[in-house]
Amino acid sequence: MKMTIVFQLILGGLLLNLAGCNTMESSGNKMSGEKPAGTATAATQSGPDGTLALPADYKSWPKFLTDIKKEEAKQVRDIYINPAGARTSAGQSFPNGTLMVMEIYKAKMDGDKLAVGADGKLVKGDLAKVFVMGKEQGWGNHxxxxxxxxxxxxxxxxxxxxxxxxxxxxxxxxxMPLAQKDFVHRYDEYFQSRGRM
Ligand code: HEC
Incomplete structure (x- = not known):
């Protein structure tokens, strides 16, 4: 009888402890998630998002795809992949250390229509944004x-x-829906066009 009470006390203490750890952990996450925009936050709710640097030399990297037409958004996009990523073969996942940089340009207008060059491509206007995605062991953990x-x-x-x-x-x-293609939208197009280059 005595033994049972002691055991229950120990068990109760353990449970309390566990609950304590959980509370600490979640408040820890919350704090890092609340840092003001612009501050590099590791291990926020969505991992190291927003902390990947924009590599200064990405324009010298292999081209992933260029002159992607986004008619509805009135944009043209160029995508670059770093040499580590470009060594990937079709059917494989990209290795850790892969970086992709996507330049999003405003498309030039010709009156109220999108301007089209002699080469049939949309004409790039100002650069609007640059998107980066990169992969490193453990970045998805949290x-x-x-x-x-x-x-x-x-x-x-x-x-x-x-x-x-x-x-x-x-x-x-x-x-996310591109899980079968390693989360890369233009996966198939990349390997097909790379084969032709
Ligand atoms: C509404 C859907 C959507 C959202 C939101 C989105 N993307 Fe994409 N992303 C695409 C599509 C589709 C492509 C393929 C290129 C294209 O058609 O523009 C792409 C391509 C990319 C690529 C080139 C590699 C690939 O997948 O082909 C990078 C890098 C990228 N996105 C980064 C980002 C970043 C960073 C964000 C958030 C700031 C983002 N994307 C948000 C749909 C999306």
Whole structure:
């Protein structure tokens, strides 16, 4: 009888302890999530989103795809991939250390229509934004299951390379259905066009 009470006390203490740890952990997360926009926050709700640097030399990287027409958004986009990522073969996932940079340009207008060059491509106007996605071991660890994109993380910059604090859960939600293609929308197109180059 005595033994049972002692046991229950110990068990109760353990449970209290566990509950204590959980509270601390969640308030810890909350604090880092509340840092003001523009501050690099590691381990926020969506992992290291917003903390990926914009590599200064990305324009010298292999091209992933260029002159992507986004008629509805009146945009043209160019995507670059770093050399580590470009060594990937079709059918594989991109390795840790992969970075992709997507330049989003405003498309030039010809009156109220999109201007089209002699080459049939949309004509690039001003650079609007630059999006980055990168992958590193463990980056997905603290991301809730409903937003997990493997170990990919996301960042965004304006035309002058200043970090933009976008809602990175939106990046995740829209790339998530591409899980079979390593979360990369233009996966198939990339490997097909690379084969032709
Ligand atoms: C509404 C859906 C949607 C959202 C939101 C979105 N993306 Fe994408 N993303 C796409 C599509 C579609 C492509 C393929 C290129 C294209 O058609 O523009 C793409 C392509 C990319 C690429 C090039 C690699 C690839 O997947 O082909 C990067 C890098 C990227 N997005 C980063 C981001 C970042 C960073 C954010 C958030 C700031 C973001 N995306 C938000 C749909 C989305």
């Amino acid at each position: 991301v809730p299951e409903s937003l997990k994109n493997g170990d990919w993380a996301y960042a965004a910059y304006d035309a002058s390379s200043k970090p933009l604090m976008e809602d990175f859960t939106k990046c995740r939600a829209c790339h």
